Amino acid sequence: xxxxxxxxYTTEPAVMHQFRDKQIAxxxxxxRRPASSDLGISDEEMIKSVAPQIKFQxxxxxxxxxxxxxxxGMGHHVGTEAVGQVWTRLSNDMIHRICTLLPxxxxxxxxxxxxxxxxxxxxxxxxxxxxxxxxxxxxxxxPDPSGGYWxxxxxTDRYWYPVYEKLVELQxxxxxxxxxxxxxxxxxxxxxxxxxxxxxxxxxLQGNLFKDFPDLKFVIPHGGGAVPYHWGxxxxxxxxxxxxxxxxxxxxxxxxxxxxxxxPGIKLLTDVVPIDNxxxxxxxxxxxxxxxxxxxxxxxxxxxxxxxxxxxxxxxRYKLFEGNARRVYPRLNALLKKRGRTGRSSxx
Amino acid sequence: xxxxxxxxYTTEPAVMHQFRDKQIAxxxxxxRRPASSDLGISDEEMIKSVAPQIKFQxxxxxxxxxxxxxxxGMGHHVGTEAVGQVWTRLSNDMIHRICTLLPxxxxxxxxxxxxxxxxxxxxxxxxxxxxxxxxxxxxxxxPDPSGGYWxxxxxTDRYWYPVYEKLVELQxxxxxxxxxxxxxxxxxxxxxxxxxxxxxxxxxLQGNLFKDFPDLKFVIPHGGGAVPYHWGxxxxxxxxxxxxxxxxxxxxxxxxxxxxxxxPGIKLLTDVVPIDNxxxxxxxxxxxxxxxxxxxxxxxxxxxxxxxxxxxxxxxRYKLFEGNARRVYPRLNALLKKRGRTGRSSxx
Numbered sequence: 001x002x003x004x005x006x007x008x009y010t011t012e013p014a015v016m017h018q019f020r021d022k023q024i025a026x027x028x029x030x031x032r033r034p035a036s037s038d039l040g041i042s043d044e045e046m047i048k049s050v051a052p053q054i055k056f057q058x059x060x061x062x063x064x065x066x067x068x069x070x071x072x073g074m075g076h077h078v079g080t081e082a083v084g085q086v087w088t089r090l091s092n093d094m095i096h097r098i099c100t101l102l103p104x105x106x107x108x109x110x111x112x113x114x115x116x117x118x119x120x121x122x123x124x125x126x127x128x129x130x131x132x133x134x135x136x137x138x139x140x141x142x143p144d145p146s147g148g149y150w151x152x153x154x155x156t157d158r159y160w161y162p163v164y165e166k167l168v169e170l171q172x173x174x175x176x177x178x179x180x181x182x183x184x185x186x187x188x189x190x191x192x193x194x195x196x197x198x199x200x201x202x203x204x205l206q207g208n209l210f211k212d213f214p215d216l217k218f219v220i221p222h223g224g225g226a227v228p229y230h231w232g233x234x235x236x237x238x239x240x241x242x243x244x245x246x247x248x249x250x251x252x253x254x255x256x257x258x259x260x261x262x263x264p265g266i267k268l269l270t271d272v273v274p275i276d277n278x279x280x281x282x283x284x285x286x287x288x289x290x291x292x293x294x295x296x297x298x299x300x301x302x303x304x305x306x307x308x309x310x311x312x313x314x315x316x317r318y319k320l321f322e323g324n325a326r327r328v329y330p331r332l333n334a335l336l337k338k339r340g341r342t343g344r345s346s347x348x
Numbered sequence: 349x350x351x352x353x354x355x356x357y358t359t360e361p362a363v364m365h366q367f368r369d370k371q372i373a374x375x376x377x378x379x380r381r382p383a384s385s386d387l388g389i390s391d392e393e394m395i396k397s398v399a400p401q402i403k404f405q406x407x408x409x410x411x412x413x414x415x416x417x418x419x420x421g422m423g424h425h426v427g428t429e430a431v432g433q434v435w436t437r438l439s440n441d442m443i444h445r446i447c448t449l450l451p452x453x454x455x456x457x458x459x460x461x462x463x464x465x466x467x468x469x470x471x472x473x474x475x476x477x478x479x480x481x482x483x484x485x486x487x488x489x490x491p492d493p494s495g496g497y498w499x500x501x502x503x504t505d506r507y508w509y510p511v512y513e514k515l516v517e518l519q520x521x522x523x524x525x526x527x528x529x530x531x532x533x534x535x536x537x538x539x540x541x542x543x544x545x546x547x548x549x550x551x552x553l554q555g556n557l558f559k560d561f562p563d564l565k566f567v568i569p570h571g572g573g574a575v576p577y578h579w580g581x582x583x584x585x586x587x588x589x590x591x592x593x594x595x596x597x598x599x600x601x602x603x604x605x606x607x608x609x610x611x612p613g614i615k616l617l618t619d620v621v622p623i624d625n626x627x628x629x630x631x632x633x634x635x636x637x638x639x640x641x642x643x644x645x646x647x648x649x650x651x652x653x654x655x656x657x658x659x660x661x662x663x664x665r666y667k668l669f670e671g672n673a674r675r676v677y678p679r680l681n682a683l684l685k686k687r688g689r690t691g692r693s694s695x696x
């Protein structure tokens with residue numbers, strides 16, 4: 001089967017935006033606060049809202065999408081912690097409804113009620129809820145809740161440890177994913193997302209986090225930001241910082257997705273990064289929505305690029321499309337096994 | 349000839365660091381201020397200080413390095429504007445001495461006395477001085493003088509226009525290059541440099557700066573940050589933002605260097621970016637100083653990677669190693685011609 005580990009709910013119903021508008025307006029004018037967090041959406045409307053994703057799954061030949069709230073919508077830098085808590089629960093609950101209604105198409109990943117400058121320990125109850133109560137298999141962790149100003153400590157700081165302890169206990173990986181940018185110098189999908197991937201990798205390279213958490217797993221999306229393109233630089237920086245090789249130091253714990261929107265990029269990714277560290281993803285429906293005039297296919301139809309890699313063995317293909325996802329997301333693997341989809345022994 | 353457009357004076361004499369220490373200590377304790385900005389360095393010491401660069405030029409087969417002050421040393425976020433003015437003049441004067449002593453090996457590029465939140469117009473006098481008096485052929489422009497917090501407006505903002513007007517008038521390009529990072533979340537050579545390249549490109553993609561300045565030229569170093577690896581993303585974002593193609597919108601004005609420290613990265617760069625937009629650079633002596641154990645050669649010996657590109661025509665090789673540099677740095681071309689080195693007609 002083909003598992004797409006990077007999908008966002010970017011086709012959410014308009015009432016969700018209306019709720020968020022009222023919530024943020026309510027910060028300045030309490031009379032505008034939403035009366036209730038019941039959006040009054042029917043199951044039919046929920047199913048209809050993800051018709052575009054399902055159509056693309058079918059057309060492009062993927063089976064299951066690991067699905068999380070719209071990344072730019074998380075908005076950790078917007079409003080108070082209390083507002084963020086409500087918004088996070090509502091956003092996660094919407095994902096849960098989609099995954100309950102369409103369990104063959106979607107498996108849930110959640111967002112956390114992060115706030116810049118406030119301890120991530122406050123996110124642990126929601127992390128427990130989404131895994132234990134909603135059955136989510138992972139979570140998005142924002143390394144820069146300030147939205148483009150990088151005011152929180154690096155991911156290697158003990159500041160983040162309460163979340164890591166819970167991630168390891170629950171056996172769920174975190175995708176390192178920022179939200180929108182409120183910095184006019186930094187475009188969200190064109191700079192902030194990619195920069196965050198690069199920055200997070202370098203933070204982890206500088207530190208020794210995985211000595212403290214050998215079972216912690218991070219997925220760095222968007223093909224690892226700039227990292228694979230500059231793999232020589234990072235191998236060299238590891239040497240200069242007296243760290244072990246990248247393979248020893250980081251690659252038991254860090255994984256990249258394939259959200260790179262042209263064939264040369266996917267070729268480079270699969271050329272330099274070990275196959276065990278690459279998971280199929282397309283950011284469906286994501287940052288880039290058009291058809292590439294050079295190929296006549298959608299930019300984000302990343303499966304097509306992988307399919308064009310020559311000399312890619314069947315074993316490698318299995319790892320990239322399914323096996324690695326089962327390994328990195330053990331709760332997904334358990335879920336699939338329960339449904340009778342066991343996978344190959346190498347990947348489970 | 350082989351022109352390396354990206355070299356920094358990272359082997360500066362210790363007295364330069366001592367001067368800077370006194371200068372910064374002087375901010376808190378006036379009694380520690382340096383008594384004079386005459387460092388008392390002899391010509392012999394100056395020449396000796398760049399022996400490592402000259403050795404590498406000879407061993408690797410490059411002829412001329414476009415040489416600017418240590419990037420991380422610019423320190424635009426450190427101290428007052430007055431301190432920055434003195435430091436900038438001193439740093440540029442040191443480059444001028446090297447270039448005067450060793451004109452066959454080095455041609456100068458300067459730094460500007462930028463300060464976060466203070467108009468770049470204040471940099472114009474130093475820009476005029478380094479070009480008109482010191483004979484420099486370009487300048488480094490820092491898109492984030494805050495040192496990792498991105499508090500200044502994007503490069504497309506009119507805030508920057510006084511510098512652009514002068515650059516066009518003087519016919520010198522700017523290399524978009526940040527200095528060190530004072531943000532503990534953002535490593536300088538491993539994240540901030542690469543992020544700045546990506547961020548600057550995206551700022552320029554979002555705007556229409558080159559409509560106002562059709563003759564302005566920017567070199568984005570480190571192989572363009574993450575941009576070539578995500579070329580499909582940027583082509584797609586240009587479509588979503590209703591911009592012309594990247595070629596029409598940006599590539600008459602933006603150029604990338606080859607500071608990418610492994611063969612797959614250089615392959616990708618030369619595969620996706622038009623040859624007219626790639627200039628040879630090695631960041632000599634730069635971010636990564638070691639020998640790559642996988643190849644037995646220095647990571648930053650980027651000429652070796654270019655030499656390994658198959659099906660690279662002699663015309664392309666000329667453009668990348670010499671012709672494009674002559675075109676992007678017209679004052680360099682004029683200087684070389686005056687010395688009887690005319691280049692081929694295609695590149696001059």
